[in-house]
Amino acid sequence: xxxxxxxxxxxxxxxxxxxxxxxxxxxxxxxxxxxxxxxxxxxxxxxxxxxxxxxxxxxxxxxxxxxxxxxxxxxxxxxxxxxxxxxxxxxxxxxxxxxxxxxxxxxxxxxxxxxxxxxxxxxxxxxxxxxxxxxxxxxxxxxxxxxxxxxxxxxxxxxxxxxxxxxxxxxxxxxxxxxxxxxxxxxxxxxxxxxxxxxxxxxxxxxxxxxxxxxxxxxxxxxxxxxxxxxxxxxxxxxxxxxxxxxxxxxxxxxxxxxxxxxxxxxxxxxxxxxxxxxxxxxxxxxxxxxxxxxxxxxxxxxxxxxxxxxxxxxxxxxxxxxxxxxxxxxxxxxxxxxxxxxxxxxxxxxxxx
Amino acid sequence: xxxxxxxxxxxxxxxxxxxxxxxxxxxxxxxxxxxxxxxxxxxxxxxxxxxxxxxxxxxxxxxxxxxxxxxxxxxxxxxxxxxxxxxxxxxxxxxxxxxxxxxxxxxxxxxxxxxxxxxxxxxxxxxxxxxxxxxxxxxxxxxxxxxxxxxxxxxxxxxxxxxxxxxxxxxxxxxxxxxxxxxxxxxxxxxxxxxxxxxxxxxxxxxxxxxxxxxxxxxxxxxxxxxxxxxxxxxxxxxxxxxxxxxxxxxxxxxxxxxxxxxxxxxxxxxxxxxxxxxxxxxxxxxxxxxxxxxxx
Numbered sequence: 001x002x003x004x005x006x007x008x009x010x011x012x013x014x015x016x017x018x019x020x021x022x023x024x025x026x027x028x029x030x031x032x033x034x035x036x037x038x039x040x041x042x043x044x045x046x047x048x049x050x051x052x053x054x055x056x057x058x059x060x061x062x063x064x065x066x067x068x069x070x071x072x073x074x075x076x077x078x079x080x081x082x083x084x085x086x087x088x089x090x091x092x093x094x095x096x097x098x099x100x101x102x103x104x105x106x107x108x109x110x111x112x113x114x115x116x117x118x119x120x121x122x123x124x125x126x127x128x129x130x131x132x133x134x135x136x137x138x139x140x141x142x143x144x145x146x147x148x149x150x151x152x153x154x155x156x157x158x159x160x161x162x163x164x165x166x167x168x169x170x171x172x173x174x175x176x177x178x179x180x181x182x183x184x185x186x187x188x189x190x191x192x193x194x195x196x197x198x199x200x201x202x203x204x205x206x207x208x209x210x211x212x213x214x215x216x217x218x219x220x221x222x223x224x225x226x227x228x229x230x231x232x233x234x235x236x237x238x239x240x241x242x243x244x245x246x247x248x249x250x251x252x253x254x255x256x257x258x259x260x261x262x263x264x265x266x267x268x269x270x271x272x273x274x275x276x277x278x279x280x281x282x283x284x285x286x287x288x289x290x291x292x293x294x295x296x297x298x299x300x301x302x303x304x305x306x307x308x309x310x311x312x313x314x315x316x317x318x319x320x321x322x323x324x325x326x327x328x329x330x331x332x333x334x335x336x337x338x339x340x341x342x343x344x345x346x347x348x349x350x351x352x353x354x
Numbered sequence: 355x356x357x358x359x360x361x362x363x364x365x366x367x368x369x370x371x372x373x374x375x376x377x378x379x380x381x382x383x384x385x386x387x388x389x390x391x392x393x394x395x396x397x398x399x400x401x402x403x404x405x406x407x408x409x410x411x412x413x414x415x416x417x418x419x420x421x422x423x424x425x426x427x428x429x430x431x432x433x434x435x436x437x438x439x440x441x442x443x444x445x446x447x448x449x450x451x452x453x454x455x456x457x458x459x460x461x462x463x464x465x466x467x468x469x470x471x472x473x474x475x476x477x478x479x480x481x482x483x484x485x486x487x488x489x490x491x492x493x494x495x496x497x498x499x500x501x502x503x504x505x506x507x508x509x510x511x512x513x514x515x516x517x518x519x520x521x522x523x524x525x526x527x528x529x530x531x532x533x534x535x536x537x538x539x540x541x542x543x544x545x546x547x548x549x550x551x552x553x554x555x556x557x558x559x560x561x562x563x564x565x566x567x568x569x570x571x572x573x574x575x576x577x578x579x580x581x582x583x584x585x586x587x588x589x590x591x592x593x594x595x596x597x598x599x600x601x602x603x604x605x606x607x608x609x610x611x612x613x614x615x616x617x618x619x620x621x622x623x624x625x626x627x628x629x630x631x632x633x634x635x636x637x638x639x640x641x642x643x644x645x646x647x648x649x650x651x
Contacts, residue, residue, distance in 0.1 A: 134391045142628030149625040306467030308462035
């Protein structure tokens, strides 16, 4: 048993080294376009993981992710922009003096963005988590929309609908994938802790969980707040990736994409979310082809903008109608699973030989 | 605020309220039976408006034929959506059905964007239905009278159908207890189809009147009205038809008056409905006319 655990740890470290090598290779050899896509995939992986914690592990259908991203993105952007560019950008209404001179380094700003989003998560969660299922969905959707509208209207802090530009840019793949891997490890630790067991008990049967002495509200609030925290971090990274934010970015569309990632990867599988985040992000770029004008057999087809989202909606419907467990179901891609597969193949071979 | 503007606001709020009420009925009926927020309901508004738009402009049909075709096709679409996307998930967890509903809604919106383009187009108002009326110093559109009248007639019709006809009785039975009524030889699938048919045709009529009142159509035009009408249905007590009407009128009234009395906060107009929703869900989850139900094991 002990030896088994040690060999698994060694395997994990080997995989981490392999991943680092891969990242190192891509940072040097890939052009900036591909790196950008990989970074976007990392952000979607963080979002998928955080929604999976809430939806897949705790069974709460929250549609508020874009709102928490919005909070995170704006917090990080306002904290890191230089005073000079703030003065330039807030030309309609000058920024509140308290924020005008602030210029934080990037890493504390990312953490602050997460904490701010978590604070909002807490404030939203306290009233909203008394609700369940579809009421929770529509209430969190409402909160996300309220956050967006407030951001649009508090011009002296957020610059309103003009948005923020000249956010310091980060190109390093290490920051984005480092954050994604860290998120994965933290959430994996969490779902194997007593909190994680409580989350899953609530998901499977709320009344039974309550009867077993689990404080439903407390654990739901914990899960929701942590989900908001990581959504905020992803929002901050999104700002650093595309160097501008505006309120229309954080529409429901965003939440829909995250939902697609979680459903496709399997509700209740962390590694599934990461895999499908990468798959969906790459698909999003590859499918840009269908939105370009093209000619097939002499027929000129004009560019169909919006076609990608049609394909994604069909994909979501197909998965939910015919393959509800998604890619991974509630299974994880971990060593138990891999070694189990090996054993299966071995014993099958032995069976054939005999 | 002068008296004239006040009366103008009253007229506006009645018009908006009747539109909300009409669309909210579809939500409340479907929710009452399937316990499902039919997200696609909002997009049926858009579908109906576009069919009428193309009927009038491209095929140069008279408005009444275009409207009739729009209502029939939208109703069929509503029934089809239920058959394709909700029926296979009848025994699945509620979250799956909800995800399916969101998927259908997104599909319709994006098919709209692909086929029609995201740019808003102006809706051709039939001149037989829209003219100006002057009373004293106030001038208003004929729609201010037509929309509430149509709404009231349809509300009476739906209420009579639910209360007096056999299919209406079956609907009430299914919404009270799904399983028992199927044991009592109620054809549940047929009842659900009928519910979607009624709800979708009301959404279609609501959509047509919406695009006459606010004469602009775009593929996402249904999203906000849809959310607000759902909020109206929750406000009145979801599952209850009089509740949906009441909720619709109250929400329309509050929205118009908020903007009328406090122009400073008009930017927050869309947030207001959600604030109401959250307050209602927290303090009176059953809605104004609903009853509070505690979920049992």
